Amino acid sequence: MKFSINQKELYKALNIVRRAVAKNQTLPILTGIFLSLDNNILTLKSTDLELGIKYDLKVEGQVNGSIVLPATQFLNIIRELPNQKIEIDLNKDKWQLEIKCLNSLFKINGFDPDEFPNLPKVEDSANFSLPAKKFKEMIKKVRISTSKDETQPALTGAFFEVETEKVKMVSTNTYRLSYIEAPLKTSVAEKIAVILPGSTLQELNNLLEADESVEIEVDNNYARFTFAGIEVISRLIEGKFPNYELVIPDESNSKFSADLSQLHGAVKRASLIAKLDANIITLLAEDGLMEINSAEGSSGYAHEELKIEIEGPKQKINIDAGYFIDVLKVLDAEEINIEMIGPLNPLVVKSQSEAGDKFIYLIMPVRSQA
Template structure:
């Protein structure tokens, strides 16, 4: 194999697929990146068998071929090279590669390309498209609510529900639940349900761009493919039964308030500074005159925050884990949010004004 390509573009490509390269693996080949010429492009692939990322870099192919190079050293070398033309050549007989750029030259040992696992072909399945920025937003608004509990693997991802004209993504760690709904227009296929691993959601938000360009999604029984800007991400799905989230979202409420998102976010952040160590509990009073947040760390002191609100229904008070409240407020871009409550014992609900779109349910804690 012998190819010529630009350092900047090459490094970007490596960075993209590097995210799927596993750091701890029992299969040494997986700590490498596959480089393969395809037409007039160089294909880069990284995988840890859970998630696989593939992307293409423009090159001038002089001789076709393929090799696997150790991700860590290879990335470091390309990163440090000047933004000039790189000549990469690989010798399959002894699995070594030579990188030349300006006056620098590196020889590194690699592995044969045919030992590298093939990414699963995800072609037939349920298909749909969605703009990159919209998908990015959907994922960002729910991913933080996924569970880290190893005992409940089915909660360690986001539940994707595909209906005829809507896509829903839901995540919960059983202390809070985030639900995001959005419209789709071109769904084809029968499959409606999948749990996407948290790591895949994390990588997707890093890779997805804030642009109108569409992402193609293909869902099969145990895999999901995302294709956008020349990048393909294939991920395995999580097996198991996601809990019935509908039961968790209350449909009635006794108190309803509207509050400025930023004001609430800032006030909560400040109050959390004096929340009791190890519990992060803040108390929130909802009165006609305003919303009052208090926190109390017995050995340090107390905090008091007041924000104007408009309230309909009964006055009430409730305690939350400040962290859970902040997580949601941080990802809401609407100027105002609606909070619905039914007393201090029932879950609180945060909704964005654009009704139905984003729902965040948060379990109250004991207000000591």
């Protein structure tokens, strides 16, 4: 393998594929990045066996070939090189890569590329496409509610359902729930209903940029996302996602709206006291006014007030301040709309765009402490 490429382009490419490099050392070759040159196309690949990323870029190729290089070391070296032409030359007998740039010369020992696993194929798949911006927006709102509890694998991911003209994503850790639904321009031949791992959502959120379209293919075991020359292949989570529809209330007793940034500030401040204990705050919504209170025995007490518009009777509820802050951070509006039934029913944040996107966020109440 022999080729040359500009430093900046190679660094960008490595920063994309590094996201699927294995973090643990169980299989050393997976802590590496696979490089393969075919004429003027350099293919970079990485995988931790859950997630795989493949990225192609144009280089000035001279001799075809392939190698696997230790990711951290390779990335650090390319980062520190000046923004100049880099010449790469493989010594295949030693699996050693020579990197030349101006007056710098590195020789890095790699691995035999034949030992690197192939990325899984997505076969007989259902496929459709989404604007990257919308998909990223959906991911942001849904990934906050995924669970960290590995004993219930289905909850560590997001349910992903595609029907004719509609795409839905749902996640829950049983104490809160994100539901998002968006109209689909392309239609799918067969209904898709799978669970995407939380870590995949995280990496898609990092990689997706606004001005693209994402091609999505799904089979029984894997999902593939293709955008901007990047291919992300993710294993699906097996198991059954809970019946979330039963949890979302159809009706409410009181609806109110508040200024989003005012509410965000007030909840963050009240949480400064609340988090010294279990991070529980009390909301009291009545005509024209919302009070937010928190107290921690030895430290003190916080009280916040803000103006709201309310329809229906006054409401009081205890909720986790962290769960509330999470949704306040991802909402992109001036106002927030909240619905409530009573102190033992979830608080529901709702938003709907003109384009027909629907977002519902549920926070389960905490029993009164006093």
